[in-house]
Amino acid sequence: MLELAVLGLLKEKPMHGYDLRKQLRAHFGPLANLSFGSLYPALARLEAAGDVRTISPSSPEARGQRLLERGALPLTGSLGGERASLVARRATAKAAAALGGRGTKARKIYEITDRGNELFEELLDAPEGKSDDAGSFSLRLAFARHLSPQARIRLLERRRIQLTDRLQRTGLSLARPDRALDTYERSIAEHSRETVASDIAWIEGLLARERRDLDERKKPASQEGNSPRTAYTTDVDERTTT
Amino acid sequence: MLELAVLGLLKEKPMHGYDLRKQLRAHFGPLANLSFGSLYPALARLEAAGDVRTISPSSPEARGQRLLERGALPLTGSLGGERASLVARRATAKAAAALGGRGTKARKIYEITDRGNELFEELLDAPEGKSDDAGSFSLRLAFARHLSPQARIRLLERRRIQLTDRLQRTGLSLARPDRALDTYERSIAEHSRETVASDIAWIEGLLARERRDLDERKKPASQEGNSPRTAYTTDVDERTTT
DNA sequence: GTCATCATGTAAGCCGTTACATGATTGC
DNA sequence: GCAATCATGTAACGGCTTACATGATGAC
Numbered sequence: 001m002l003e004l005a006v007l008g009l010l011k012e013k014p015m016h017g018y019d020l021r022k023q024l025r026a027h028f029g030p031l032a033n034l035s036f037g038s039l040y041p042a043l044a045r046l047e048a049a050g051d052v053r054t055i056s057p058s059s060p061e062a063r064g065q066r067l068l069e070r071g072a073l074p075l076t077g078s079l080g081g082e083r084a085s086l087v088a089r090r091a092t093a094k095a096a097a098a099l100g101g102r103g104t105k106a107r108k109i110y111e112i113t114d115r116g117n118e119l120f121e122e123l124l125d126a127p128e129g130k131s132d133d134a135g136s137f138s139l140r141l142a143f144a145r146h147l148s149p150q151a152r153i154r155l156l157e158r159r160r161i162q163l164t165d166r167l168q169r170t171g172l173s174l175a176r177p178d179r180a181l182d183t184y185e186r187s188i189a190e191h192s193r194e195t196v197a198s199d200i201a202w203i204e205g206l207l208a209r210e211r212r213d214l215d216e217r218k219k220p221a222s223q224e225g226n227s228p229r230t231a232y233t234t235d236v237d238e239r240t241t242t
Numbered sequence: 243m244l245e246l247a248v249l250g251l252l253k254e255k256p257m258h259g260y261d262l263r264k265q266l267r268a269h270f271g272p273l274a275n276l277s278f279g280s281l282y283p284a285l286a287r288l289e290a291a292g293d294v295r296t297i298s299p300s301s302p303e304a305r306g307q308r309l310l311e312r313g314a315l316p317l318t319g320s321l322g323g324e325r326a327s328l329v330a331r332r333a334t335a336k337a338a339a340a341l342g343g344r345g346t347k348a349r350k351i352y353e354i355t356d357r358g359n360e361l362f363e364e365l366l367d368a369p370e371g372k373s374d375d376a377g378s379f380s381l382r383l384a385f386a387r388h389l390s391p392q393a394r395i396r397l398l399e400r401r402r403i404q405l406t407d408r409l410q411r412t413g414l415s416l417a418r419p420d421r422a423l424d425t426y427e428r429s430i431a432e433h434s435r436e437t438v439a440s441d442i443a444w445i446e447g448l449l450a451r452e453r454r455d456l457d458e459r460k461k462p463a464s465q466e467g468n469s470p471r472t473a474y475t476t477d478v479d480e481r482t483t484t
Numbered sequence: 485g486t487c488a489t490c491a492t493g494t495a496a497g498c499c500g501t502t503a504c505a506t507g508a509t510t511g512c
Numbered sequence: 513g514c515a516a517t518c519a520t521g522t523a524a525c526g527g528c529t530t531a532c533a534t535g536a537t538g539a540c
Binding site: 509 | 522532
């Protein structure tokens, strides 16, 4: 789940750990309290696995600039990329601070690799794995634009079923409880039922919209055949900023 | 948190582990998926600490009956309670099944001790400890009848503050997001805001009722002075089964 | 006879937190 | 000069899950 979030954020733009965490706090409820002791090792793991790579600290625009390294120290020129960036990082702490931004201790900026992109899609579309987990769902939904319309519908449907089940169970324990509920327990059960009901309505709204969109896209441009094989890789471009 | 739930359930009536878990599944959302690998060690810990004790398998009514043991094997009579019950358990598997109930493998029925009751109240009234944790709150609220009215209000107030904070943060990230939200992210944020708002309304309703109750109890019978010292131990008897 | 359910436990491992260690930069 | 913030990491520990081991009982 952590890896999914990290990859998803790095997909948008390269970042360093500290920054990554701020984004996490801001947007992803479940991972809002994630600690560095968790994040940094995760980044290290992902890097070791080749899903992300560090890039030399440079201003976001001039990505390919080697000015820094060349100005700071004489490069042998034939160093492997990894070694070069390592050396560069050590040598560039101050330069980076002056150039890039705020106070820093040789910050490492991570970038997602092709391999990482594959892993991301794999993780994103994989079923949640039993536990009801609201966090895992809302994380996936937050990245839903990277899923094919079909996969999005699957995700929402799975969630709808989970919630429907829960609603039923909650209803049962309110209707004929195996032991009497006191005021507080009853209040919790009732409020929980309402919340779940509201969640279901929300999901159903999203589902309805997905299905409508799917229909609309079929009708106007039914050209180029219906190639259902490419489902996962579709670069969905509908950032419907309504 | 687990210990709190276990003690709270055992406060109502003695139970064995398997049963305990069923109750947990039925009533306590957060602990609904608790596994035995977690529950049994917890029971063992609580027993070792003297917060619960096992009682010999007997029908709920005849608590003190020693008939079983005496009939099954010749007791030395001077065995320590622990040893005796251990031996008894081993020897009584079948008898217990016949007597007590359903199929069983020497089940151990746990009972809360005085020490356990103290621990329970301590745990119940202790502040949640930073993390927003909805589970911890609703667990406490489920046992709210064991708290003094004042402690209940404190619990609800703490929660209200947490939620108000969260509502504000959610509102901010919707109003001026540090990066544009897509349809899905926005939908999540909006739904989350609504849910939190509804939670706050719920809590405020509960708070209002608590304060009304407190007032009403002051007026009619303002006798026996206002002894605020005994707050925690008050045996609240208002199982308002409205 | 074998499957589901009841019942208790242990061991390995995952995933995360807290606490600690380090160090640069900015602002007071 | 000192605190706050930025920035990265390690080590120890905690709690819970999974998987495994064991065994009785009732139903089909």
